[in-house]
Amino acid sequence: MATKLEKQEDITAFVDSIDTFLLDCDGVIWAANHVFDGVQTVLDLLRSKGKRILFVTNNSTKSRKAYLKKFQSLDIHASADEIFGSSYAAAYYIANVLKFPKAKKVYVIGMAGVRDELESEGIQYVEPEEDSKNLGSMDEMATIKPDPEIGAVLLGFDLDINYKKLAKAFTYLHHNKDCHFLATNSDLTFPAGGTVYPGTGALLSALTAPLDRDPVILGKPHQPMLDVIIAKYHLDKERTCMVGDRLDTDIEFGKTGGLKTLLVMTGVTTPASLEASKIQPDFYISSLGHLKP
C-alpha cells in the first residue's frame, strides 16, 4: 500500500530523495483553467532547492511553445525547456532514436503541435492541406497508393481526421513493413467541457484494427516516452519521481520505468479507487500544493 505524505518530516525526506520531478498537468497543476492552491509556491520552492521540473503531458495538440502560453495564461512560471509533450517526444524519437533519413517524410495525422515539433527537429512531413478534403467517390479510393518517400506514419489527436487520411496512413503501413508506425499517445478519451470525447487512442484503433502491426507510442504509460526523457536529460531513475493523478497512465508509467511515484488526489483518483487498484504508487498526497519541503 502507498504511504500518505502528511507529516512535514516525511515530505522533506521525500523531496530530499528526488532530483527530478516529472509532473502531469491536468488534475495535478490545474483543472481546466483553475490552478490548485499552493502549486505555484511548491514549484518555486522545488526549483529553489535545485530540483529539475518537467511537465510531462500526453496532449499532442500543442507544441512546447504553445503549451508555455497556457502556463503563462494561468500565471504559472515555467520555461519551454521544462515542458515535455508527447508531440515533442515523438519528434525527438524520430530524429534521435530512429535517426530518420533527411530524404524521407513523415505522414502526419495530427494538429499543429505535432507539425511544429517535427519542424523543430528538422524532420520533413506531408503538409496536411492536401488531405483535409475527403475522397469524392468510391472510385477515387484506388488512387491512394504506397509511397516510398514516406518513412513513418505519426498519429496524434486530429480534429481534422477523415477517411482519406486513415486510408493513406493504412496504405503506407500495410504495404511497407519498413515504414515506422508511431503514435503520440493512446488515451481513449479527450477531456473537454467537463465531459469526454473520442481521444487519440480511439482514432488510433481505426488504424491498428485493420493492420497486423502495433505502433510505438510516445505517451504515458508507454515506456518509449520515458526512454526519450531519460536519454535527453540523463536522469537517475532512482532519484526521479513521476507525479500524477491517474493510476493507469501516470503511476503505471513511473512504476514500469523504475521511477518513484507520487499520486495526487486532486484529479480522477478517489481514496476508494486507490484502495481498490492493483496499481499502487509509492506515495500519495492530497494536493501538489502540500508538497512544501
Added chain:
Amino acid sequence: MATKLEKQEDITAFVDSIDTFLLDCDGVIWAANHVFDGVQTVLDLLRSKGKRILFVTNNSTKSRKAYLKKFQSLDIHASADEIFGSSYAAAYYIANVLKFPKAKKVYVIGMAGVRDELESEGIQYVEPEEDSKNLGSMDEMATIKPDPEIGAVLLGFDLDINYKKLAKAFTYLHHNKDCHFLATNSDLTFPAGGTVYPGTGALLSALTAPLDRDPVILGKPHQPMLDVIIAKYHLDKERTCMVGDRLDTDIEFGKTGGLKTLLVMTGVTTPASLEASKIQPDFYISSLGHLKP
C-alpha cells in the same frame, strides 16, 4: 472435413435438399467486374427448379436498388427483392425488431445506401450535410452535446467520416444508454483496386474503443443479420444454404446459424487454407458455375 461436390448425383442430391440459397457476391458471383463462368446458367437453373435466391452482402455503401444496377451492368438477372445488403438489414432491424419510434431519429455514419434503406422503411435520420465539415477548433468540441431526439446510432462504411461525426456518435451513445448502437458490418478491410483499404470494422473500432458498449452488427458473420433474413422470408434453416468464399464470414455465418454451408473456391480460400481452418463447411465446390442440378 468438408465434402467436395463433384459428381453429378451428389450435386443433384444436394440441390434437392435446399429451398433457399443465400449467396455472397464478391468471390462467388464475380471478382471485380468479371462474372465467373456458368454462374448465370446456374442461377437460372436454380430459379427454374423453384429455389429462392438471395444475394447477401456486407457492402453497406449501396441500397438494394443501387446494387441491382451493378447486377444489370454485369448482365446478371436479378430482382431487387433478391438482394439483401447489410444496409437494408439494418433498416429492417430498426423498423421491425426495435420498432423504432416515429419521433426519434437515427444518427448515421454512412453513405447513400444506408440512408436510402432507412427511407424505404420510413425511418427518420440526421441529414449528413450538417456534419460533413469538421470542427473548426478545439473550443468547438464542447458544442457537441447529447441529443434526446437521437434514438440510435448506425455506422456503415463512410468515405466522409470525420472527427465531428465520430464525436457526435460517441456523445449520443456515451450519455444515453437507451440509444441503440448498430453497425452494418465489422469487416476490417474494404477491397478496391486489387488491394484493401480500412473497412467498416476499422471505423467502428474508433467508436467501440472509447465506449463501454458493443454494437448490434447487421452483417455476416453476426447472427442479427440472419435473424432478419429468417424473419422476413420465413425460411426453414435446415433447407437453407449459405454459399460463400470466406470461411470466417460466410461459412461461420451459416454454421453458427444452423444453415447448410457451401464454400466456393473462386475467392479468397485456397485448398490449403481450407484444410488448415477450424471452420469447415458442409460442402465445397470449385465454382458456383459447377452447381448444375
